[in-house]
Amino acid sequence: MVVRSLVIGACVAAILSGCTQTDSASSISTTVTPATQPDSTTSLTVPPTTIRASTTTSTTTTYPPGLMVLAGPLDGEFVREQIDYSVWGDVRPEATVTVDGVGTNSEELPETIWGTGWHRWRTPEDPVPEALALEPGVNTTLFQALFADGTTLVEERTFTFDPTLRRETGYMLGLTLSIPPTVTVAHATLEYDEWGLYQVGDTSPPVEVPVATDAAFIVLHWRPPESRVRDLTEFAELAATASIQGEVEGAWFNQLFPAPGGELDWATAAPWAFLINQAGELQQAYQLYTP
16 A cells, blocks of 8 residues: 655745835835744654455355265175175265275265265275175174264174075065065076176066074165165065055165066166075075166
């Protein structure tokens, strides 16, 4: 800011005391009194100037912390194979994530369906850490996120590893709450390639399969973290609701069972994988993802 000051100097350097102009009619005498000129002992006071600095308001967005497991066994699930893949998920804000003590790598994500501020974490895939090896029977896996401020989030999942289970694929046509309860299934060979799920060959005629008392049912939700394991009672309630409403709200597929008499293939009916125990009972039924 430029401060302009007015310095009062001498307007007249000498006294014009006798400057007289005379003509033939009259004479006029004019006297001018000089202004006082400041000397070395005279100080000029300049009013103080306030300089206002420009301020920039910065906003820091704070997100609620979160920890999601997007690839890994669900709580209450039955699995028949060792974990031979990378377990991964999302965390917010950035954190150090471990799976049963195994460190993970992370990277920042752009905006996702869950919002912004998330980071993707994953365990090594090749080779799979030995610490993730499962023992036959009940296993518990601990997922822990340690944040910069020292707080932690922990998710614990308990599931059963049973390598004796037999895997079959096809379509579930219905549930009958008889003694014992049964499900009606049509078997079909369903496989994945680079394009997604496809069917090989024809669909078999329907068959009845008894349901184990501790059977598990996994109906995929359109938001993967919200998929969960249901027991027989919960699945029966969901099946009754679906039969009344005609669809399953929030599910990846809008249906549990195809319409009676409808054509059965992976494009028109929800595809399922079935785990059969040594007694020939359905131990678990879970829907398969398709694009």
